[in-house]
Amino acid sequence: MSHDSHGHGGHGHGNPLADAMEHYSHLSFWRKYVFSTDHKVIGIQYAVTAMCFLLVGFGLMLLMRWQLAFPGEPLPVIGKLLGEALFPGGVMSPEMYNQLGAMHGTIMIFMGVVPLSVGGFGNYLLPIQVGAHDMAFPKLNMMSYWVYFCGGIVMMLSFLMPGGAAASGWTSYPPLSVIASNAQSWWLVGMVFLITSSLLGSVNTIVTAIQLRVKGLNFFRFPVLVWAQLITAFLLLLAFPPLEAAGVLQLMDRVAGTSFFLPSGLVVSGEQLHVSGGGNPLLWQHLFWFLAHPEVYVLILPAVGIVAEILCTNTRKPLYGYKTLVYSMIFLGFTSFIVWAHHMFMTGMGTTLSSFFQATTMIISIPSVIILTTFLLTLYGASIRYTVPMLFAVAFLPMFAIGGLTGLPLGLTASDIALHDTYYVIGHFHYVVAPGTLFALMAGVYHWYPKVTGRMFNQTLGKIHFWGSIIAINGIFMPMFFMGLAGVSRRLYDQTTYAHGKVAQPLNVVMSYAAWSLAIMQLPFLYNLIVSLWKGEKVAAENPWGGTTLEWATPTPPPHVNFPATPEVFREPYQYNSARQIMPQFSKEN
Amino acid sequence: MSGHSPEEIKKHVKTYIMVFGALIFLTIVTVGISYIHLPVEQAVLLALTVATIKASLVSLFFMHLSNEKKIIYGTLGLTGIFFVFLMSITLYL
Amino acid sequence: MSALIPYIDEPHPVTGVTNGKFGTWLFLASEVMLFGALFSTYIILRTGSTSWPHGYEVLNIPMGTVNTVILITSSVTMVLAWASLKMNQFGKFKLFLGTTILLSCVFLVIKYFEYAAKFQHEHYPWSSTYFAIYFTMTGLHGIHIIGGIVVNGYLWGPGSKMWKANPEQFAGRVECAGLYWHFVDLVWIFLFPVLYLL
Numbered sequence: 001m002s003h004d005s006h007g008h009g010g011h012g013h014g015n016p017l018a019d020a021m022e023h024y025s026h027l028s029f030w031r032k033y034v035f036s037t038d039h040k041v042i043g044i045q046y047a048v049t050a051m052c053f054l055l056v057g058f059g060l061m062l063l064m065r066w067q068l069a070f071p072g073e074p075l076p077v078i079g080k081l082l083g084e085a086l087f088p089g090g091v092m093s094p095e096m097y098n099q100l101g102a103m104h105g106t107i108m109i110f111m112g113v114v115p116l117s118v119g120g121f122g123n124y125l126l127p128i129q130v131g132a133h134d135m136a137f138p139k140l141n142m143m144s145y146w147v148y149f150c151g152g153i154v155m156m157l158s159f160l161m162p163g164g165a166a167a168s169g170w171t172s173y174p175p176l177s178v179i180a181s182n183a184q185s186w187w188l189v190g191m192v193f194l195i196t197s198s199l200l201g202s203v204n205t206i207v208t209a210i211q212l213r214v215k216g217l218n219f220f221r222f223p224v225l226v227w228a229q230l231i232t233a234f235l236l237l238l239a240f241p242p243l244e245a246a247g248v249l250q251l252m253d254r255v256a257g258t259s260f261f262l263p264s265g266l267v268v269s270g271e272q273l274h275v276s277g278g279g280n281p282l283l284w285q286h287l288f289w290f291l292a293h294p295e296v297y298v299l300i301l302p303a304v305g306i307v308a309e310i311l312c313t314n315t316r317k318p319l320y321g322y323k324t325l326v327y328s329m330i331f332l333g334f335t336s337f338i339v340w341a342h343h344m345f346m347t348g349m350g351t352t353l354s355s356f357f358q359a360t361t362m363i364i365s366i367p368s369v370i371i372l373t374t375f376l377l378t379l380y381g382a383s384i385r386y387t388v389p390m391l392f393a394v395a396f397l398p399m400f401a402i403g404g405l406t407g408l409p410l411g412l413t414a415s416d417i418a419l420h421d422t423y424y425v426i427g428h429f430h431y432v433v434a435p436g437t438l439f440a441l442m443a444g445v446y447h448w449y450p451k452v453t454g455r456m457f458n459q460t461l462g463k464i465h466f467w468g469s470i471i472a473i474n475g476i477f478m479p480m481f482f483m484g485l486a487g488v489s490r491r492l493y494d495q496t497t498y499a500h501g502k503v504a505q506p507l508n509v510v511m512s513y514a515a516w517s518l519a520i521m522q523l524p525f526l527y528n529l530i531v532s533l534w535k536g537e538k539v540a541a542e543n544p545w546g547g548t549t550l551e552w553a554t555p556t557p558p559p560h561v562n563f564p565a566t567p568e569v570f571r572e573p574y575q576y577n578s579a580r581q582i583m584p585q586f587s588k589e590n
Numbered sequence: 591m592s593g594h595s596p597e598e599i600k601k602h603v604k605t606y607i608m609v610f611g612a613l614i615f616l617t618i619v620t621v622g623i624s625y626i627h628l629p630v631e632q633a634v635l636l637a638l639t640v641a642t643i644k645a646s647l648v649s650l651f652f653m654h655l656s657n658e659k660k661i662i663y664g665t666l667g668l669t670g671i672f673f674v675f676l677m678s679i680t681l682y683l
Numbered sequence: 684m685s686a687l688i689p690y691i692d693e694p695h696p697v698t699g700v701t702n703g704k705f706g707t708w709l710f711l712a713s714e715v716m717l718f719g720a721l722f723s724t725y726i727i728l729r730t731g732s733t734s735w736p737h738g739y740e741v742l743n744i745p746m747g748t749v750n751t752v753i754l755i756t757s758s759v760t761m762v763l764a765w766a767s768l769k770m771n772q773f774g775k776f777k778l779f780l781g782t783t784i785l786l787s788c789v790f791l792v793i794k795y796f797e798y799a800a801k802f803q804h805e806h807y808p809w810s811s812t813y814f815a816i817y818f819t820m821t822g823l824h825g826i827h828i829i830g831g832i833v834v835n836g837y838l839w840g841p842g843s844k845m846w847k848a849n850p851e852q853f854a855g856r857v858e859c860a861g862l863y864w865h866f867v868d869l870v871w872i873f874l875f876p877v878l879y880l881l
Contacts, residue, residue: 020687133687136702203709207702211695212688237713242720249724252819257809260724260816278812283727286683287720337672353682561687596770603766610759614752621748624739624880637876644872652762652865654858659699662708669712673719680723681730 017133017561024560035146037138038560042145043124044452047445049145050116053152054438055522057107060100062519067092069512071494086164094493098167099182101491103159105170106187109299110194111152113433116441117302118198118236119148122205122229124452128551129223131214131569131586133561136207144200151193158186169491171288174261174281178253179268188251195244202233209233214550216569220323221585223549223573224312227326228305231333232298239294239337246287253279260284285344293340297332299433303396303440304329304371310393310447311375312574313547315382319574321374328367328374335364345416354413361411368404372397383580387545388462392443395470396436403432406481421491424484427477435473442469442525449529450544454557455536461528468521475514479507546582549573553586609651616644692851707859711866714827718870721820725877728812736813738879741806743797747879750793751871757786758868761835761861768854773846780839780857783864787832794825817878824874827867834860 024032036042066075074090075082086096127135135141158165163182166172177184209222209230222230249260257275261284264277312319319325341349341357349357375397384390406428409415419425442465450456486504488495495501495508543552550569554562567586575583620640628636650656655663690702698705729735738744764779801807801814808818838860845853 016687136688137706138688199710199713203706203713206709207706210698211690211702211705237709238716241713241717242723245717245720245724248823249819252808252815258815258819259809259812260728260819276809276811276815278728278732279815280727280731282683283724286727287724290720349683599766599769603763606759606762606766610755613755617748617751617755620876620880621744624744624876627737627739630881633881637880638873641873641876645869648758648865648869648872652758652868653862661698662700666708666712669715673715676719677723677726680726683727 017564017566020133021560035142037134037142039123039127039135039138039141040452040558040562042141043120043122045145046115046123046148047120049149049152050112050120053107054112054116056156057104057112058519058522060104060107062515063092064097064100064104065512065515067097067493068495069509071496095164095167097493098169098491099159099165102166102169102172102187103155106155106166108433109170109295110191111148111155113299113437113441114198114295115148117306117437118205118229118232118298119145119201121225121302121306121441121444121448122201122232125448125551126205126226126229127208127212128554128558128562129226129549130209130212130217131550131563131567132208132212133563133566135204136212137204140200141204144197144204147193147200148197151190151197154186154190154193158183158190161186171292172250172284173288174250174253174284175263175266175268177284178250178261179273185251185254188247188254191247192244195240195247198236198240202236205229205233206237214567214569217585220326221569221572222326223305224308224319224322224325224329225302225305225549227329228301228308231329232301235294235298235301235333235336239291239298242287243291246284249287250284282344282347285347286341289340289343290337293343294333294336296429296432297336299437300400301329301333303437306440306444306447307375307393307396309547309549310389310443311378313447313545314385314387314390314393315378316385316580317378317382317576319374320377320380321370322572322574325371325374328370332364332367332371335360335367339364342411342416345413346420358411358413362408365404365408365411368400372401372404387446388457388459388466389443389447391463391466392439392446395466396440396443399431399435399439403428403430403436406431418487419484421489422484423480423488423490426490427480427484430477430480434477435470439469445529447545448551449532450539451551451554451556451558453533453536454539455532455534456539456544457528457532457536461524465521465525465528468524469518472514472518472521476511476518479511483507543584548575548582548584550586552584605651609647612647613644616640692849692855701855703855703859704862707862711862714866714870718820718823721816721823722873722877725816725820728816732812738877738881741813742817742879743800744879746793746797747875750790751875753786753790753793754868754871757783757790758865760786761864765854765857765861768846768850768857776857777839777843780835784832784835784839787828787835791825791828794821820874820878824867824870827870831860831864831867834863 024038032038033041036045063075063078066073072091075087075092079087079090079092086093086099092100123135123141127133155165161183163180165182166177166180166184166187167182168177168180168184172184172187209226213222249258252258253260253262259275259277259279261281262273262275262277262279263281266273266275266277308319308325339357339360341353342361345354345357379394384394386394406424410419410425410428446457446462483504487500488498488504492501496505539556542554542556544556545552550567551558553567555564568588569585570588571583571585573585575585577583620637623636623640624633627633649666655666688702692701694700694704695702700708760779760782764776764783767773767775767779798818801818806814808815838857842856843853845856
């Protein structure tokens with residue numbers, strides 16, 4: 001931050017915070033709201049952009065669900081609008097289906113969930129929760145957002161390229177991804193942008209949390225959300241570069257004719273491919289999953305942090321097992337680096353290697369159980385206040401449990417033989433990410449909405465949103481386990497070409513109606529978020545929910561410097577006295 | 591960063607020059623060994639050992655790791671061990 | 684300077700480093716993973732291949748050795764540039780940093796000649812996985828050298844104005860640039876034997 005004072009009426013040089021506020025108030029619209037270095041503005045930019053991409057990713061799936069429920073039927077209205085090339089006679093083509101599938105995964109993970117949980121919540125809350133006035137590197141923070149934005153644009157533009165968007169799954173396995181004549185190269189370039197943005201952001205997060213924490217805030221007084229963001233940042237920092245390297249290698253294969261992933265003697269459409277060969281398709285899988293496994297913990301950890309914050313604010317008792325929870329999260333982060341090949345059990349690895357990864361995968365389920373248990377024990381004996389965020393946070397627990405438990409047969413090599421690449425897998429990971437992480441993120445949006453906007457949202461609309469969503473979302477993903485157990489493979493354009501697929505087909509109709517219902521149930525959420533900005537009850541209180549962490553010590557909404565005076569921390573978070581009154585971290589009195 | 595008076599820096603400069611000499615010497619050694627055309631396993635082990643020594647010299651002295659607090663080079667040491675473990679796994683893939 | 688953001692100039696009492704230095708080390712950790720992935724790729728491709736040339740059969744070892752010496756020398760001049768700042772000798776700083784930049788350019792020039800020779804003999808990235816990984820790894824390393832030239836060039840030129848206004852922060856920036864530069868040297872210390880000598 002600059003220390004110049006261009007004589008705006010000769011302000012007191014004794015108070016740098018007041019100077020900074022004064023300087024900030026004179027910035028132009030562009031510097032304040034578009035190219036801002038204020039972590040709060042950047043956080044909101046990330047959150048809004050990410051939510052738009054979440055809607056896009058959701059939309060792609062809503063289209064796919066028509067084909068899945070009614071294979072070969074023309075898509076009403078939309079089918080004609082999207083052109084004959086991709087929708088001949090209004091019917092979705094298999095190529096279109098594959099594009100939608102690959103981009104749904106890519107957009108949801110890399111442009112939706114992670115930017116919202118890390119870029120949105122992380123950027124906005126982390127500096128405030130450690131008592132800082134901004135991130136350690138504000139300009140780098142701004143750059144991270146715009147690099148993400150550019151990556152998002154590149155991904156979206158890829159739909160308009162000849163051959164359409166990438167269509168080899170979000171996993172982009174070669175040789176298919178290398179020989180595919182579509183905008184797979186755009187996908188690779190887009191990924192490089194998105195990965196770079198994440199790397200820069202994670203450096204900022206780690207330095208801010210460790211270096212800028214205020215007096216009294218030692219590591220075991222960090223709010224759980226801060227621990228979650230810190231561990232997530234390390235995962236992103238160390239796990240993303242191998243994927244970036246792999247992306248460069250695949251780009252070289254596609255554009256420069258190299259054979260990193262193309263084996264010798266590959267025949268495509270009856271013709272021998274004119275490349276040097278000597279490459280290894282499994283090399284891509286190892287490099288990809290080396291990132292993508294830690295990535296799933298990137299998806300869940302900030303959500304766990306958010307749920308912890310909300311549970312503790314609405315239970316009127318302290319968090320059970322803070323240290324256990326923190327150690328579990330650290331162990332989870334570390335172990336996430338040595339389980340990746342459980343995505344590759346069916347690739348012909350030797351039994352020694354498979355056993356190693358099976359063992360580590362079983363071990364990593366332990367910290368997840370411990371985390372859930374500490375949350376459940378926090379609720380036990382609590383005086384629970386069911387605010388809208390609390391509804392989502394409590395629902396997270398059984399949903400995450402289902403997701404986690406269904407992972408076990410996938411982590412055991414013997415049962416994985418039957419379940420690998422079936423709908424069972426899709427059901428498993430969606431339970432964790434959709435009614436898991438996304439519910440936690442929506443809880444977070446509701447929970448911090450009053451602090452960020454200075455307005456309260458409509459409680460009734462929130463409750464309608466919750467109940468509609470929880471019912472619909474289970475309607476989408478629960479049947480998938482049964483479909484998987486029946487043997488139906490994933491990524492099928494029309495499963496009724498198989499006898500076992502025909503038998504399971506009615507489930508698809510249920511799932512599609514559930515999906516479209518889920519879409520309708522998001523309308524009250526969007527309406528609520530937007531209209532409450534004007535119509536919502538004004539919130540002037542600094543601490544409307546009665547939280548104990550530092551974000552509840554700022555004015556509502558927080559000014560540019562967050563805290564008018566640098567705060568100090570006196571105790572652990574989530575503390576209550578015997579009269580069930582909060583003892584905030586930032587107040588000296590008991 | 592601890593004690594950086596001009597006199598102390600002068601001592602550091604001496605160290606930098608000596609490390610430079612060591613690095614050049616080790617470069618000559620590693621190139622010389624390569625002319626012997628040892629069997630692959632021995633060649634790899636020897637080359638990586640020399641490279642690791644050179645890398646340690648650069649990190650400890652040029653990058654001032656020896657001056658940093660324990661927590662810094664403790665963390666880096668752990669990372670290094672983890673890194674070696676990951677590299678070794680590739681031999682079994 | 685800032686109550687707003689502390690530890691820009693002075694080190695944090697617990698970690699012992701400034702924000703910039705800490706951030707630089709974290710960035711370097713991610714770079715280790717980036718080049719590490721490429722080294723793993725090399726191992727996997729080589730151990731899985733039916734035939735793989737020895738480096739000394741295909742590449743120019745004298746040129747590679749010269750480049751190694753050049754890069755090590757540039758590492759020394761880089762740290763001497765920082766030491767000069769600490770001893771308040773701005774003129775020497777400019778001399779040493781300028782030498783670093785010059786040596787980096789020489790490295791790239793030699794690389795250019797190496798690549799040109801390869802292309803003359805019809806050895807391209809698409810010719811074999813050996814050349815694919817050779818060009819990719821040295822190419823990515825070369826891009827990092829260019830990045831270093833840009834950063835060091837900025838600190839030598841327009842950025843050096845900060846020496847007058849805030850010598851502590853400027854020395855810190857030079858130190859961080861040095862860390863990055865030494866890392867680039869480190870990668871080459873492993874790349875050279877792996878690609879050229881084995």
